Every structure is written in C-alpha cells, then in structure tokens.
Amino acid sequence: MxxxxxxxxxxxxxxxxxxxxxxxxxxxxxxxxxxxxxxxxxxxxxxxxxxxxxxxxxxxxxxxxxxxxxxxxxAEPKIQQALTSLTSFSEDMQTRGKHSGGKVLRLALVSAPVRVMEALKVSPDQKVLLLKRLRMAEEAPIAVESCFLHFPNVQDLLNENFENTSLYSLLSQKFEITPTRAQQKVEAGLCSSREKELLMIEAGAPVLRNRRITFDQTGRVFEYTESAYRADRYIFQVELDTSKEVRE
Amino acid sequence: MxxxxxxxxxxxxxxxxxxxxxxxxxxxxxxxxxxxxxxxxxxxxxxxxxxxxxxxxxxxxxxxxxxxxxxxxxAEPKIQQALTSLTSFSEDMQTRGKHSGGKVLRLALVSAPVRVMEALKVSPDQKVLLLKRLRMAEEAPIAVESCFLHFPNVQDLLNENFENTSLYSLLSQKFEITPTRAQQKVEAGLCSSREKELLMIEAGAPVLRNRRITFDQTGRVFEYTESAYRADRYIFQVELDTSKEVRE
DNA sequence: TCTATATACTGGTATAGACCGCTAGTCTAC
DNA sequence: GTAGACTAGCGGTCTATACCAGTATATAGA
Missing domain, CATH: 1.10.10.10 (Winged helix-like DNA-binding domain superfamily/Winged helix DNA-binding domain)
Incomplete structure (x- = not known):
C-alpha cells in the first residue's frame, strides 16, 4: 500500500x-x-x-x-463507547462486529418539514441537506434513516460517497464537527408501506422509531435524524449513570 | 499583552x-x-x-x-450540559406532569426465569421478589411492568403498598439503596394477548419493550425490570453526552 | 559489579516559505 | 445595469530543516 x-x-x-x-x-x-x-x-x-x-x-x-x-x-479499544457515547450507525455496527453498509436513497438540499426546521432551528427559506439511507447489516436491510444536516458549507457533502464512509468521521475530518450531545426519542410503531418494501418486512410488522437531535462541541445543533429500525433485528441500548457530575 | x-x-x-x-x-x-x-x-x-x-x-x-x-x-458558548438521569416510573411520570398510579398484579417471592437469574447474578435455588404492576397514567393503562428485585431483606417489601408509592423512594428510605447506574435495552414488538387485555389495545398493536438492569451505589445489581409500553402513549427519551469521560 | 556518561533514538516545538482552493469585493467590458 | 473576470485575503496542505527534552541502551571508569 x-x-x-x-x-x-x-x-x-x-x-x-x-x-x-x-x-x-x-x-x-x-x-x-x-x-x-x-x-x-x-x-x-x-x-x-x-x-x-x-x-x-x-x-x-x-x-x-x-x-x-x-x-x-x-491504543486499547474503548469498551464503553457504544453505550453512553454518541456513535454513528457505521461505528455502532462495527462495535457489534457486524459488517456495516448502506444504500443512499437520496442526497439533496431540500426545504425541511416544519418539525425538522424547529429541531434544527432554521428559518423556512433556508435549505438543509437531506441524506436518506437504507442501512444494512450483514447484507440485509435493518433501518431506513433520514438525516437532516445544517451547518456552514453543508453542501460540500453533496459530492461525498456515503456507501462506505461514516458520516460522523467525515464531519470531524472536513468540518471539525464533533457530535458531543444528543437528545434522543425512541418509540415503537408499525411500518409504513414504504418502509415495508425497503426493509423487506411484512405489513403490520413493528419498527423502532428513533428521533435524534445532535449537538456539536460548540453546542450548536447540526443534525436531526429520524430512523425506523426493523424490530426483529435491532435493540437500542443505553447506559444511564447518575454518578457523573455536571460540569460548570 | x-x-x-x-x-x-x-x-x-x-x-x-x-x-x-x-x-x-x-x-x-x-x-x-x-x-x-x-x-x-x-x-x-x-x-x-x-x-x-x-x-x-x-x-x-x-x-x-x-x-x-x-x-x-x-464560537457560541457551550450550553449547560444536561444529564442522563435515572428515574423510576413514578418520577418519570411526574416530570411529565401526568398523574402517576398503578395496580399491583402480583407481589411474591418467586424462582426467577433463567434470563433474570443471569441478570441478577443469583443461583437457581435463590428466590427473588417479583413485583408485577399495571402502570397507569391519567386513569388509563400505559405499561405492564415486571420488576425482579434481589438484595438483603428484600422480603420486607412484601407488606408494602405500591399503589401510590415509588419503589425507588422506598428502597432509598428503608434499604439505603440508591439507583446509581443502569443498562437499558429498548426494542419494538407486538403486544401479546395478555398485554392486549391489560393495556386495552387491539391485537397486533405495537409496544415498546424495555429491559433494565439497575445497580446501586456500591455497584451491585439489585433490580431487573421488563416492561411493555403502549406505543401510542409512551416515548422513551434519553440524553447522551460524550463530553463526560468514561473511565474503566 | 556497579555507576556514570555518551549516544542514538523518540516525540514536541518552531521556523520560513510555497502553493492550493475558496470567498468576497471590485472593476471591466458588454 | 449587469455578468464575468480579476484580485486580495482567508484557511488548508505540504516541505525541509532545526533544536529541544525525554528514554533506553551501550560503554567506559571506579
């Protein structure tokens, strides 16, 4: 090499x-x-x-x-990282030993839906980058993910290949954006007809719906992501700990 | 300068x-x-x-x-960091402004299923306390919860009234147990026929399944809880923060 | 044998200069 | 008037070199 x-x-x-x-x-x-x-x-x-x-x-x-x-x-790999910390899907899958992949369904500058505008704190005239992907694990679909991004020069991502690259590693390398904090909401639901086809599941099958607002090291929100996971192939894990002190 | x-x-x-x-x-x-x-x-x-x-x-x-x-x-100054907190259901509901309540379905010393024994690290001959409750919010069922408890003198809880009291406040007052850390797994599923009746939902309705292992201030596991939430009435929320270091 | 020194590595700091692509304002030609 | 070219200034990348301080090892002297 x-x-x-x-x-x-x-x-x-x-x-x-x-x-x-x-x-x-x-x-x-x-x-x-x-x-x-x-x-x-x-x-x-x-x-x-x-x-x-x-x-x-x-x-x-x-x-x-x-x-x-x-x-x-x-260095020794960090064991805890997958749990408390913020990981992108690629890294998440890697820590679980599965082969990560994904198919880009859409990559474009769009006008965001209202709930996305509110989450990203953008005005109606501002466009955001939508990255919609079908996430794969071990050659089979596991989730449909719509990722709305908003930060300076976000349009530079339009030429990137996301099939094999982690979004978060790109953000840290090219934009010096480090995901630092996130608010996540997780709920159960039934798949839509579109999700049914993409995820290759039956009508009426359950999905785990995930909404996440992510903040960078400066406290600015840069990402709002909605995803629907196949319930039979994905478990959301989190470690909670009250013993950590709040800084400042 | x-x-x-x-x-x-x-x-x-x-x-x-x-x-x-x-x-x-x-x-x-x-x-x-x-x-x-x-x-x-x-x-x-x-x-x-x-x-x-x-x-x-x-x-x-x-x-x-x-x-x-x-x-x-x-850059803009960092906003105040929020913590991932560990709350019991009662407190969880209170912070959302809903009236908390619950009906005790079962309270007994039982032999735990294998997955529970493994989680609580008890041997097959040891009995654990099972507290099974139908959780209510605003007069309507919201979740079925099976809480397996294991710690010294756990049998003292047999005489307690859990209809209106928070389990965690009892634990801290009478047993000096403070929930400090937890591992939680969240997944989507469809309701069982028993859950359908208890939660008053239709067959095939989605539920959010939650499994939690909770540790006290000494690092000992004292609780393993499985719950099934009505998907239409409950959203699991978590704040993630990587700015706090994880140390071994 | 043991200690002290020499030396050959390591990463850490700092220099001065070069070219690139990007941004924004200006100026020119139409 | 306006679109396009020009240009000054910005951060991003890269080079080649230099000296510093810490570490480990070999070597010379007691």
Whole structure:
C-alpha cells in the first residue's frame, strides 16, 4: 500500500487511513509500537510534519497514544463507547462486529418539514441537506434513516460517497464537527408501506422509531435524524449513570 | 499583552491562553472574526504554523470555528450540559406532569426465569421478589411492568403498598439503596394477548419493550425490570453526552 | 559489579516559505 | 445595469530543516 501524491485527497488523510487499516485489520494490535515519525516520513517520502498531522488526528481519536522519548503506540479499544457515547450507525455496527453498509436513497438540499426546521432551528427559506439511507447489516436491510444536516458549507457533502464512509468521521475530518450531545426519542410503531418494501418486512410488522437531535462541541445543533429500525433485528441500548457530575 | 519566547511554556500555548483571555473577557464576542493567521504571526513575530497549532486546539475545544476563505471566528458558548438521569416510573411520570398510579398484579417471592437469574447474578435455588404492576397514567393503562428485585431483606417489601408509592423512594428510605447506574435495552414488538387485555389495545398493536438492569451505589445489581409500553402513549427519551469521560 | 556518561533514538516545538482552493469585493467590458 | 473576470485575503496542505527534552541502551571508569 502506498500514497498517491496526485490524489485530491490530502496526503496526511491518506496516511491516516492507511495506518487505521493496519490497526482495524489487527496487523498492529493494541500496545504495538508503530514506526516512528521519521521512519514513516522516509518510507513514504513525505515531510515529518505531514506525518505528525496524521498521527495527531489518530491520537485525538483515541486510536493511538504517544509517549515522549519512546514512541507512538496502538491504543486499547474503548469498551464503553457504544453505550453512553454518541456513535454513528457505521461505528455502532462495527462495535457489534457486524459488517456495516448502506444504500443512499437520496442526497439533496431540500426545504425541511416544519418539525425538522424547529429541531434544527432554521428559518423556512433556508435549505438543509437531506441524506436518506437504507442501512444494512450483514447484507440485509435493518433501518431506513433520514438525516437532516445544517451547518456552514453543508453542501460540500453533496459530492461525498456515503456507501462506505461514516458520516460522523467525515464531519470531524472536513468540518471539525464533533457530535458531543444528543437528545434522543425512541418509540415503537408499525411500518409504513414504504418502509415495508425497503426493509423487506411484512405489513403490520413493528419498527423502532428513533428521533435524534445532535449537538456539536460548540453546542450548536447540526443534525436531526429520524430512523425506523426493523424490530426483529435491532435493540437500542443505553447506559444511564447518575454518578457523573455536571460540569460548570 | 505579549508572548515570552524565553519562557519554558510553548509559544503556541501562550498564544492560545492569550486568545482565550480575549474571548472569556468578552473583548471578542461570539461571531467576531479574530485576526487572520498571517496577521497573528506578524503581530507576535512567530511562524504561521505556530499560530495554526494554537488556533487548531481552540477550534477543537469548540471555542473557535474556521471558515475556509473567510476567517476564524469566536464560537457560541457551550450550553449547560444536561444529564442522563435515572428515574423510576413514578418520577418519570411526574416530570411529565401526568398523574402517576398503578395496580399491583402480583407481589411474591418467586424462582426467577433463567434470563433474570443471569441478570441478577443469583443461583437457581435463590428466590427473588417479583413485583408485577399495571402502570397507569391519567386513569388509563400505559405499561405492564415486571420488576425482579434481589438484595438483603428484600422480603420486607412484601407488606408494602405500591399503589401510590415509588419503589425507588422506598428502597432509598428503608434499604439505603440508591439507583446509581443502569443498562437499558429498548426494542419494538407486538403486544401479546395478555398485554392486549391489560393495556386495552387491539391485537397486533405495537409496544415498546424495555429491559433494565439497575445497580446501586456500591455497584451491585439489585433490580431487573421488563416492561411493555403502549406505543401510542409512551416515548422513551434519553440524553447522551460524550463530553463526560468514561473511565474503566 | 556497579555507576556514570555518551549516544542514538523518540516525540514536541518552531521556523520560513510555497502553493492550493475558496470567498468576497471590485472593476471591466458588454 | 449587469455578468464575468480579476484580485486580495482567508484557511488548508505540504516541505525541509532545526533544536529541544525525554528514554533506553551501550560503554567506559571506579
């Protein structure tokens, strides 16, 4: 594997994904020392500062940790993450060991329905990005998800390929948006006729309906998502904990 | 205010604190465009890369945000963090302004089903207290709840009246048990024939199924509860927050 | 044998310069 | 008047280099 310096993708980003691949494939296991910054910079014929940008981002993602004078190492995976924390679907599925995937049903700038406008706090003349996807797990449909996004330059997402990429990792890489807090409402319902076809279930089958408003690190709402999960294939899990102190 | 290049503190860190001071003192208010990277680098006679390190960290902290081609701006302050809270049904209903109530369907020491034994970590010969209730809200049934309890002297609860009393307030008053942490699983399903009658819904109506394992302040599990909520009358809500660190 | 020093690594900080794509305002030609 | 070209300024990426401080190991001296 190597880097393509002609690619429009930044070099540090290519290196980052290359390193990530070595970790998720368990070629490098937790605790392993990865090649030093100087070694990586020589091997791929790039500047050490570029290597540092890749390693820095992976470190902030909790995938690597550095020790001055010693080296950079693969971090232990976080166990709790799937529960209390905010995950996108891709990451959610990964932590459960299932193969994630999805088919984009729609990706466009739209005028939002009123309930979405209220959630995203946008005025009627503002358009939001709608990303509607059929979510898959192990080759079978598991959920229909409509994700409404609103933040500066959201239209840049129109050219992205969401079939294999996590929305949240894109948001953090290109927009410096980190999902930090969310309000989620979960209820039971019966599938609509459209959902019945997409999810390949029978009429009258139950679905889990999920509505989520997500806030970034600055406290701004950037996402409102509605999803309908096949009840026979999905369980919503949450850990509640009152022992955590409220800051400030 | 200026920077001390002889200080053992890194220059980027000094700049970061200097900029932060301008923001917390509200000299720069939210939405203000701060000086450009090149301007800061000239003003303080430092490299632009050093400026970028300071701005990058403040951006990741959510204090600044950048817009390509435009500039770097002061972000809106973080809103107060809300907690994921752990409430009993009575309190849950109270916070929603509905009159809470319930009819006790069964209160007895029983041998627990296997899934309950596993959750409560009891051996097959140990009996647990089963409290099965029909939960009401505004004179109408809203949920069927089976609550399995296991802790010292649990049999003392046999004489209690649960029609109007919160289980959790009893536990804290008489047993010094404070619900502190819980794992909850939520899924959608269709009502059983028994649930249909109790909840007064039609056959094939959807229900929200909830399973909760609750731990007390010492980390011991004391409760396993299964409930089925009328989908048309109940929405499960949760606030998620990743800004609180999860530690082992 | 044990301690102290030399040295060869590591990541951390900082420099100065370059080019890119994007934004917004201005200016020109129609 | 207005659409399109130009341009100054912005953040984003990348290079090549330098020196610092911490870590581990080998080596020289007591």
């Amino acid at each position: 190597s880097l393509d310096k002609q690619s429009p993708l930044p070099i540090y980003y290519q290196l980052k994904e290359l390193l990530r691949e070595n970790i998720v494939s368990r070629k490098w296991t937790p605790g392993t020392m990865i090649p030093s910054e100087r070694e990586l910079s020589e091997r791929y014929e790039i500047s050490r500062m570029t290597v540092r940008q890749a390693l820095g981002e992976l470190t902030r993602e909790g995938i690597l940790y550095r020790e001055k004078g010693k080296g950079t190492f693969v | 200026s920077l001390d290049k002889q200080s053992p503190l890194p220059i980027y860190y000094q700049l970061k604190e200097l900029l932060r001071e301008n923001i917390v003192s509200r000299k720069w208010t939210p939405g203000t465009m701060i000086p450009s990277e090149r301007e800061l680098s000239e003003r303080y006679e430092i490299s632009r890369m050093t400026v970028r390190q300071a701005l990058g960290e403040l951006t990741r902290e959510g204090i600044l945000y950048r817009e390509k081609g435009k500039g770097t701006f002061v």
